[in-house]
Amino acid sequence: MENLRVEEAIEQLLMYTKAVQEAETVSLLSANGRILAEDMKAERDNPPFDRAPVDGYACKAEDLAGALPEKQVTLKVIREVDAGEYFDGTVQHGEAVRIMTGAAIPAGCNCCVRQENTDYGEDTVQIYKSMEQWEDYCFQGEDFKKGTVLLKKGTKLSFIEIGILASMGVAEVPVIRRARVAVLTTGDEVMKPGEELKLGKIYDCNQSLLAARLMDFGAELTRIDKIPDNPQDMAEAVREAAEVSDLIITTGAVSVGKKDIMHEVVRILGAQRIFWRLEMKPGMPTLFSVYEGTPMLSLSGNPFGAAVSVDLLIRPMIQKLTQDDTLRPVRKKCTLTNDFGKSVGGRRYVRAVTDGETVTIPTKIHSNGILSTMAGCNCLIEMQKGKTGSHAGEEAEVLLL
């Protein structure tokens, strides 16, 4: 297939992307940001006992009938129960226990009186306020009951869910294993950041850009490497990567130049070529193939193309691999505040900044080979020939990054 629309391309990408089925067990804090692989059922009630919500005295509400500041009730304080302690006796009429917030309420009590409504007595206490039964009283299991499914399989775990798991007493969490992705760049002109730049060379920015975004998506990077511009070397790197990866991303060498080796690589590998070229800018010469069941998406070398494609094309694949629905694309309609200088001949993605209501295009160079003018941008405007969204005041279709 050639010259696909973006929507058709995404359909193809997803058709060859299989959800990861394997689960693994990780420690509670390492589960942050991961997808739960099983329903999580409470193994006990929480709180595990009736507990005091105030510092004061636990007693029987019936004993306090009619209590007022001028008509105090006096109870015998039979002991003190601090948080973490447990008194297994039963409180009788006329008795109270001194109790602290979070401590287990002993049998026989049906309310807790705040200490501010007492004389703070130690052997006996004078109480100045009547109470209803079960007033200022927290019941066992009111947070959750034993046997309740608190978190469902497929839930993305964030700080709240980590807290809930902790309150369940869970230390090891079953999660879907991460999507494994290899990033292989090509190009004899590119060098590693940190190396001394030689004449005719530039630094490889695609590798780091893609790796960073894939990490945002929760992927595990199996290999991040620059491969020499040689079809045999690249084919070998793809073979190796396919053994340990769910997805292979390459950049560069997909166009029509003499050194555009990725077409030859697909032939050497005997991979199934699914499509080449999309009706979009940037990223027009994108090539998609499948090698022994592993999808390989080969992006153009232009850094802005990599930046657009990672959210537009790769993100839905990672969403499917990991079943992480928080990765679904978020689109908004915003009012464009300025004109896009270039003509829009087809589908085009333009770097921009949105505040959620309006969207503004940087008045700097917009070239697919240039990344620096994307600094501070938080969205892409999706422009299409014959549609609104490229002139000031028009409604623009915005894809949030």
Ligand SMILES: Nc1nc2c(c(=O)[nH]1)N[C@H]1C(S)=C(S)[C@@H](COP(=O)(O)OP(=O)(O)OC[C@H]3O[C@@H](n4cnc5c(N)ncnc54)[C@H](O)[C@@H]3O)O[C@H]1N2
């Ligand atoms: N005669 C034609 N020339 C070109 C066409 C065409 O249709 N006919 N298409 C143009 C378009 S559109 C694109 S996009 C590029 C795509 O070229 P490739 O995907 O083969 O990519 P390269 O040539 O390898 O690189 C393009 C550009 O990006 C730089 N680059 C490459 N890798 C990196 C990297 N890892 N980090 C930073 N920059 C990188 C590379 O030096 C080139 O400047 O082809 C057009 N030409």
Ligand code: MOO
């Ligand atoms: O597809 Mo290219 O990235 O338009 O310049």
